[in-house]
Amino acid sequence: MVICGDNSPLKEVDRWLSRNGFHVNISQTIEQAIKYYELDDFELLLIDAEVAPDESLAKVSQQTFIIFDQRPSLNSAIEYMAKGANYFIPLPTDPDTVLAQVIEALEKPKHGQTKGAELKADSTADISLFAEQSQPPSSPTLGSPESGIIGNSPVMHILFDELQKVAKTNATVLIHGESGTGKELVAKSIHNLSKRKNNALISVNCAAIPENLIESELFGHEKGAFTGAVSARDGLIVAADQGTLFLDEIGELPLEAQARLLRVLQEGEIRRVGAVTSTQVDIRLVTATHRNLLQMVQNGMFREDLYYRLYVMELTVPALRERGEDISLIAKTLLEKACKKHDKPVPPYSKTFDKAIRAHNWPGNVRELENALERAIILSPEGKLEASNLKLKSKDSHTKVTKDVHTGGASESPSQFVIEGTTLDDYFKHFVLTHQHKMTETQLAQSLGISRKSLWERRQKLGVPRKVTE
Known part of the structure; x- marks a missing residue:
C-alpha cells in the first residue's frame, strides 16, 4: 500500500510497481488506510513522511514499512528508523531504487523494533543521504559492473587485492583519492566483505553537515544541550554500533569533533553533547579524503594524534x-x-x-x-x-569576471557582479575566491543562494580549495 497526499512524488510509485506485477492500493493518510483496509493484508507500506505524524506512525509500527521524505535529513532518518521503518528514502527518487528496496524489504523479515532512539545492531538498513544505495549483502566480484567498482587495469587489481585483505580485519582504514574516483564505493566494498556485513553501514559526508550541527549528528545530544535540542537523541556513531561508520571528507571535520572522535577510537566510548556519562560502542571506522591530511596536521588544521589513529591501513583509489x-x-x-x-x-x-x-x-x-x-x-x-x-572543457579554458563599477560602495553580494562571457561555474569560482577570506562556509552558501552541501560539491567539482585558516 502507498500512503501519500495527492501532490506527493510518491504517487508515481503506483505506476512503477504495477508495471512489475505488484498489486498496489493508495490511501491519503494512515487513518484512512486503517479505516478502509485491513493493514495485515498488505505485505508492505510505502509512506510519505508528510502524512506520517508520530501518533499516526505509532499505529503501523508493527507493519513492514518504508518512509519516503521530501525534506530528508540525518535527524529524520535516524528518528524514522528508530520508529520501526525498514528503510528511509529521500524524495524525489527513481524506479530502480524503489523497486530494489521494495524487493529487499519483502524478502527479509522485518528488523527488530528499536528502543528509544537507538538502532538495533542487527539492522542492515542503509540510511545514508549522501550516496547511492549500497551493494547487496552478497557482494559480486570486485571489478564487475555489479560490484559498483568497475575495472580490470593493473592499478585496480592492486587496489582490489589490498581491499580484500583489509576487509577481513577490523583495522581502521583511510582511503585516499581525488574527488570523483569512487572512494565511497571502496568503503562499501570493505563493509560488504567484512564480518560486519550483516550490520549497519552508516555513511556520513562531513562536508555536507553545517559545522555547528556535526557534533550533534555524529555523537548525539542531551535534551537542552543547545537551542533546539528539545529531546535527547543518539547520533550516527551509535547507529553504526556493531557495524561500519564511513566518514567521507574527514578533512572537513572541525577540530572539536576530531577530539570527540579520537576518544571513540581510543576508549571505544561515546559521550553525547551535553552529557556527563559515556556509552560503549563497537564500530569499524573507515574514512576518506582527497586532501593531504599530513599537510593539514602541519598547518594546525587536523589533530596529529587523530591522524595516526586513522592511518592504520591506507588504500589509494587511482585517478x-x-x-x-x-x-x-x-x-x-x-x-x-x-x-x-x-x-x-x-x-x-x-x-x-x-x-x-x-x-x-x-x-x-x-x-x-x-x-x-x-x-x-x-x-x-x-x-x-x-x-x-x-561538452568537455580543456584545462586552458578560462573566462573573465569583472566587478560592477556601479555598486556605489554597497556591501558585495552575488548580484553586484557583472558576468562577461562567463558560465555560472566561472562566476562561482570568482565569488568564492574573492570572499572566502572574510566569510564562513555558511555565509558563502547563503550569499550564493545554495546549501552548504552544494557549496562543498561545487568546490570539489571545480577544484576551488578552502582558504587555510590559522
Whole structure:
C-alpha cells in the first residue's frame, strides 16, 4: 500500500510497481488506510513522511514499512528508523531504487523494533543521504559492473587485492583519492566483505553537515544541550554500533569533533553533547579524503594524534586517467545507466566517440565522466552519440569576471557582479575566491543562494580549495 497526499512524488510509485506485477492500493493518510483496509493484508507500506505524524506512525509500527521524505535529513532518518521503518528514502527518487528496496524489504523479515532512539545492531538498513544505495549483502566480484567498482587495469587489481585483505580485519582504514574516483564505493566494498556485513553501514559526508550541527549528528545530544535540542537523541556513531561508520571528507571535520572522535577510537566510548556519562560502542571506522591530511596536521588544521589513529591501513583509489582501458569499460556501463535513466535506447559506442573519451584528462574522474555521458545522451540525436555533445572543457579554458563599477560602495553580494562571457561555474569560482577570506562556509552558501552541501560539491567539482585558516 502507498500512503501519500495527492501532490506527493510518491504517487508515481503506483505506476512503477504495477508495471512489475505488484498489486498496489493508495490511501491519503494512515487513518484512512486503517479505516478502509485491513493493514495485515498488505505485505508492505510505502509512506510519505508528510502524512506520517508520530501518533499516526505509532499505529503501523508493527507493519513492514518504508518512509519516503521530501525534506530528508540525518535527524529524520535516524528518528524514522528508530520508529520501526525498514528503510528511509529521500524524495524525489527513481524506479530502480524503489523497486530494489521494495524487493529487499519483502524478502527479509522485518528488523527488530528499536528502543528509544537507538538502532538495533542487527539492522542492515542503509540510511545514508549522501550516496547511492549500497551493494547487496552478497557482494559480486570486485571489478564487475555489479560490484559498483568497475575495472580490470593493473592499478585496480592492486587496489582490489589490498581491499580484500583489509576487509577481513577490523583495522581502521583511510582511503585516499581525488574527488570523483569512487572512494565511497571502496568503503562499501570493505563493509560488504567484512564480518560486519550483516550490520549497519552508516555513511556520513562531513562536508555536507553545517559545522555547528556535526557534533550533534555524529555523537548525539542531551535534551537542552543547545537551542533546539528539545529531546535527547543518539547520533550516527551509535547507529553504526556493531557495524561500519564511513566518514567521507574527514578533512572537513572541525577540530572539536576530531577530539570527540579520537576518544571513540581510543576508549571505544561515546559521550553525547551535553552529557556527563559515556556509552560503549563497537564500530569499524573507515574514512576518506582527497586532501593531504599530513599537510593539514602541519598547518594546525587536523589533530596529529587523530591522524595516526586513522592511518592504520591506507588504500589509494587511482585517478581515472591512470586506468587505461578501464575508461572505455566504465563509459559503456555509465552510458547504459544514463540511457535507462532518460528512457532512451542505448546507441552504438563508436571508435570516434571512444577516442574523444580517452583523449580527455578527466580531472573530475568518474563523476565527471558520468555527467558528460548524460549530457551526450540528452543532446545527441536518437540512436547516435556525438562526441561534441560531451561538452568537455580543456584545462586552458578560462573566462573573465569583472566587478560592477556601479555598486556605489554597497556591501558585495552575488548580484553586484557583472558576468562577461562567463558560465555560472566561472562566476562561482570568482565569488568564492574573492570572499572566502572574510566569510564562513555558511555565509558563502547563503550569499550564493545554495546549501552548504552544494557549496562543498561545487568546490570539489571545480577544484576551488578552502582558504587555510590559522
